[in-house]
Amino acid sequence: MLVYTGKRIVLALLVAVTVSFISFMILNLSGDPAIALAGADATPEEIKFVREKYGLDRPILVQYIEWAGRAIQGNFGESPYFNQPVKDIIGDRIGVTLILGLCAFLFAVCLAIPLGVIAAIRPNTWIDRTALTISVFGQAMPNFFFGLILIIVFGVILRWLPISGGESWRHFIMPAIALGYYGSPALMRLTRTGMMEVLASDYIRTARSKGLRPGPVLFKHALRNAIIPVVSLAFVLFGYMLGGAFVIEYVFAVNGVGFLAVRSIERADLPVVQAIILLLSFIYVTMTLLSDILNAYLDPRIRVK
Numbered sequence: 487m488l489v490y491t492g493k494r495i496v497l498a499l500l501v502a503v504t505v506s507f508i509s510f511m512i513l514n515l516s517g518d519p520a521i522a523l524a525g526a527d528a529t530p531e532e533i534k535f536v537r538e539k540y541g542l543d544r545p546i547l548v549q550y551i552e553w554a555g556r557a558i559q560g561n562f563g564e565s566p567y568f569n570q571p572v573k574d575i576i577g578d579r580i581g582v583t584l585i586l587g588l589c590a591f592l593f594a595v596c597l598a599i600p601l602g603v604i605a606a607i608r609p610n611t612w613i614d615r616t617a618l619t620i621s622v623f624g625q626a627m628p629n630f631f632f633g634l635i636l637i638i639v640f641g642v643i644l645r646w647l648p649i650s651g652g653e654s655w656r657h658f659i660m661p662a663i664a665l666g667y668y669g670s671p672a673l674m675r676l677t678r679t680g681m682m683e684v685l686a687s688d689y690i691r692t693a694r695s696k697g698l699r700p701g702p703v704l705f706k707h708a709l710r711n712a713i714i715p716v717v718s719l720a721f722v723l724f725g726y727m728l729g730g731a732f733v734i735e736y737v738f739a740v741n742g743v744g745f746l747a748v749r750s751i752e753r754a755d756l757p758v759v760q761a762i763i764l765l766l767s768f769i770y771v772t773m774t775l776l777s778d779i780l781n782a783y784l785d786p787r788i789r790v791k
Contacts, residue, residue: 490782498775505767506557510550510760519756553760562761567753572761576743580765582652583742586665586735587727589658593666594673594727595720602677602716603709609682617678621671633664633737650739661738665731669723676719680712718777725773729766 513519520537521528528536537543541552556563562572605617640660641649651657684690685708735744743762750758 491779494775494778494782498771502768502771503554505771506554506764507550509763509767510553511546513756513760513763514546514549519754557761557764562764563757565750565755565758567750567755567758572757575746575758576761576765579741579743579746582740583728583731583735583744586652586658586661586731586740586742587724589662590666590669590727590731591720591724593662594670594723597666598670598673599677599713599716602674603681603704605674605678606681606685606712607704614678617674621674624667625671627668629664629668630733630737632667633660633734636660636664637738652740652742657738657740661731661734661740664737665727665734669726673716673719673723677712677716680715681708684708684712714781718781721773721777721780722770725770728769 520533520542541549553563560573562576564570565572565575568575601617601620605614608614637649637660640647647660648654648657649660690708731740731742732744732747734740735742736748739745743765747759747762749755750762
C-alpha cells in the first residue's frame with residue numbers, strides 16, 4: 487500500500503507541475519501581457535516600463551521558474567489591478583467557493599444515490615425511466631442555463647430566493663442546485679449500474695434464500711459493495727464542483743474564486759488568474775489522488791497494477 491501510495495503521489499505532483507507549466511505558457515503566449523497590463527491606449531514607453539517592472543522582458547522559461555519558485559513558498563506576486571498580494575485576494579474569497587462546492591456536492595450525492603438505488607431495485611419500470619430521464623436532462627443541460635431557469639422561476643416570478651450575492655445561506659441554494667444537478671448524473675448512473683450488478687450476484691441470492699429481510703440485504707450487503715466506486719468518484723466530483731463554480735458564481739454574482747477569475751480575465755490580471763488555475767488544479771489533483779488511494783484501500787487488487 488505504501489509503494490502504491492508513493493507512486494500515486496509522484497504522479498500527482500507531475501500532473502500538477504505539468505498543468506501549472508501549460509497554463510503559464512498559454513496565458514503568457516496568448517498575447518503580450520505588458521500591453522494587456524498597461525492598457526490598449528498605453529504609449530510604447532509605458533509598455534516598456536510595465537514589461538521591465540514585472541520582468542516580462544526575460545525569457546518565458548525563466549519567468550516560469552521564478553514564478554513557480556515563489557508559488558511553492560505561497561507568494562503568487564501582486565495584483566496590478568488591486569495592488570494587493572494575490573494570496574490575500576484569493577484568501578478572502580476561497581471560503582465562498584468551498585462552501586458553494588460543498589453544498590453542490592451534498593445536493594448531487596443526496597439526489598443521485600437514492601435515485602440510483604431506486605432505479606436498480608425497479609429496473610425497466612417507470613421509476614427507472616424517470617430516474618434516467620432526470621439523469622439525461624442533468625447531463626445535457628448546461629449548468630449556467632439551468633441556473634438562469636432557476637433565477638427566472640424562483641427569483642423573479644415566485645420571489646422565493648435571492649438571485650445574486652452570497653450574504654446568507656439562502657443565496658447559496660440556487661447556485662448549489664444548478665452546480666450539483668449537472669454533476670449528479672454520473673453518480674446516479676454508476677450507483678444504478680453497481681446496484682444492479684450486486685443484486686444479481688450469487689451471495690445476494692443466497693442471503694435472500696436464507697430468509698434475510700429486504701432491508702438488510704439491500705443496505706448492508708448490496709449497497710455496501712456497490713457504493714465503493716461511487717465513493718471514489720465522489721472525491722473527483724468535488725474537485726469538479728470547485729472548477730465548475732467559475733460560471734455559476736458569475737451567473738449568480740457570488741463573490742468567490744470563480745467570479746474573481748472571470749473578472750481577472752476581463753481585467754488582464756494575469757497573476758491572479760495564474761494563481762487561481764494553480765490552486766484549483768492542485769485541489770482537483772489532490773481529490774483524484776485521494777480517490778486512487780481510497781480505491782486501493784477498498785480493493786487490494788488495484789495495488790498490484
